[in-house]
Amino acid sequence: xxxxxxxxxxxxxxxxxxxxxxxxxxxxxxxxxxxxxxxxxxxxxxxxxxxxxxxxxxxxxxxxxxxxxxxxxxxxxxxxxxxxxxxxxxxxxxxxxxxxxxxxx
Numbered sequence: 137x138x139x140x141x142x143x144x145x146x147x148x149x150x151x152x153x154x155x156x157x158x159x160x161x162x163x164x165x166x167x168x169x170x171x172x173x174x175x176x177x178x179x180x181x182x183x184x185x186x187x188x189x190x191x192x193x194x195x196x197x198x199x200x201x202x203x204x205x206x207x208x209x210x211x212x213x214x215x216x217x218x219x220x221x222x223x224x225x226x227x228x229x230x231x232x233x234x235x236x237x238x239x240x241x
Contacts, residue, residue, distance in 0.1 A: 141208050144198055145187060151180055152212055159219050162226075167234065170227035174220055181216035184209055 142149045155176055162169055187194075191206035 139208055141200070141205055144194060145209075148180075148183060148187060152184070152216070155180060155216070155219070159223070162223070164226045165230050165233075167227055167230045170223045170230060173223040174227055177216045177220035177223060181213050181220060184213035184216060188213055 155173070158169075159173055159177075162173060164170070188206050188209035191202045191209060194200075194205055195202035
């Protein structure tokens with residue numbers, strides 16, 4: 137279900153949806169994908185933090201509730217933070233497993 141706010145940050149929402157699909161289809165043993173997801177989620181979470189921080193400006197410009205917009209953007213920020221942590225843990229575990237099997241120096 138699309139939010140009423142998506143129209144104001146369309147490119148950011150597109151990137152968010154793409155990383156969610158990527159995350160959903162991740163393989164917990166694919167260290168390259170996990171590393172990429174870790175980095176991407178961290179970068180995008182910073183963008184969503186900025187969006188949430190600028191909620192007053194968005195609210196004034198587009199005429200909606202600052203609090204509602206801020207909470208909406210913050211939830212996306214938190215989702216990306218959780219993805220980052222989750223993938224970082226999977227990456228660390230997968231790298232350790234490969235090292236134990238003699239595949240990583």
